[in-house]
Amino acid sequence: MLTSLDRKILDLLQNKFPISIHPYRQLADILGMDEAALLQRIQHLKDEGIIRRIGGIMDSRSLGFYSVLCASEVPEERIDQVAFRINAEPGVTHNYRRNHRLNLWFTLTAPTRDKAQLILQRLENELNIKIYTLPAEKVYKIKLSLPMQEDDYAD
Amino acid sequence: MLTDTDIQIIQYLQGDIPLESRPFAQLAEKLGISEAEVVERIQWMQERGLIRRLAAVLRHREAGFQVNAMVAWNVDHARADEVGRYFALDPQVSHCYWRQVPEEFGYNLFTMVHARSQQELKERIEKLSKCQDVKDYIVLESLQEYKKVSMQYF
Incomplete structure (x- = not known):
């Protein structure tokens, strides 16, 4: 407590x-x-x-890195196996199974956009899946702190 | 331009710094510079936006925010800024992005919403929907966390 x-x-x-x-x-x-x-x-x-x-807390863009949200439709029976292979990429920082036809969502960070695309292409070929990219066009908020005191929480 | 020293400082900061009275002492010794110089370099990188800040990163669940969801909203391009900025003001919204999305997906404004219960989460999302009159949205709950780590840049 x-x-x-x-x-x-x-x-x-x-x-x-x-x-x-x-x-x-x-x-x-x-x-x-x-x-x-x-x-x-x-x-x-x-x-x-x-x-x-x-x-x-680093700013990947300011450091010159390219970061992108990715989503894929993976047959349920091999989603664990696919997820573990994606996890093995060091640039993958978040990876979740979600309740949608696109059931696997992950973020990839790489030194350049081209390098990110190469990694995704390799994953697509190796895993026989289609990976959609959803790059951010505009960032309205990135807040990595959680309000811990009740008073801060009220709006 | 980042120097070798800067890159080594980032390598140190992207992990968990030692919990001791002088957390930069070991690093300074390794780099052969003073702690004051390390601190100055970190401040310099923060002023340039490379480092947002030094901070504790919490585990949501353990910190009492048991539930969260990625909510994707279908918003008219013309209203993107208006709705995006409004959602960003909500203290329970941690991330808000306008994204380029596959045409068949269609939901282009993304938010991460945090709450202490499923009920609170549902109410918060409904409130956001109502306040901005965005009726078409999907709640992408996380069914399993396969990975969550901090990026190791160098």
Whole structure:
């Protein structure tokens, strides 16, 4: 069960992580707690699996990479096998089975558009499936933080 | 232009940085520069938009957001910006994109919607639909997660 302090910590870690030599000391000051106690609490949140990682959120486009959402219609009886093969591509970061005729949805990131297309072509040939690409034309929102304190959640 | 040092910093940041008082100390030592220089370089990359920010990435389910769905909406091209910007304002919408889609698919505005229950998810989607008068949409629930990782760029 998350305490209200945990929720405050999670909101700060998601939205206000300082880029500094002593980021946790600064966060501890904001929370009015001891740095060692904060580190211990964060370790607990990691152990519980609530925090996946703490690190950089990169912008793939600014880094020059090409990223695209892909979808495919895969016969149900071999969807696991197809999904595992797609998972083996290091540029595939998300892969889900969904409730639609297009039942497998994944994202592919590659250094260039051509390289992405080569990977997709190879997958199509090897797996005997048709892969549709749904590139983003306009991004209205990418928010990777979840509001943890109830107050933030109300609109 | 990214230097070798920058690329090594990105390699370090794309993983899970050590949970310790000085999380950049090991990296600075490895690179043979000071922690202050590492921090400066990260700030420089953030100003240029290469790094959005440093942050904790949570697991949705474990953090209490048990359900989510990708909702794809069929929106008239002329209304794309209006509807896209409105959906983006919703605190339970984490991602909102206008996409080029196969003609036979037709649903071109994509949102990820998060909620604490199926009921809440359903209500939120219906509210979005009503507020923008977009009646044609599909809810693409995830039936199985095969993979979810952070991109390793270098």
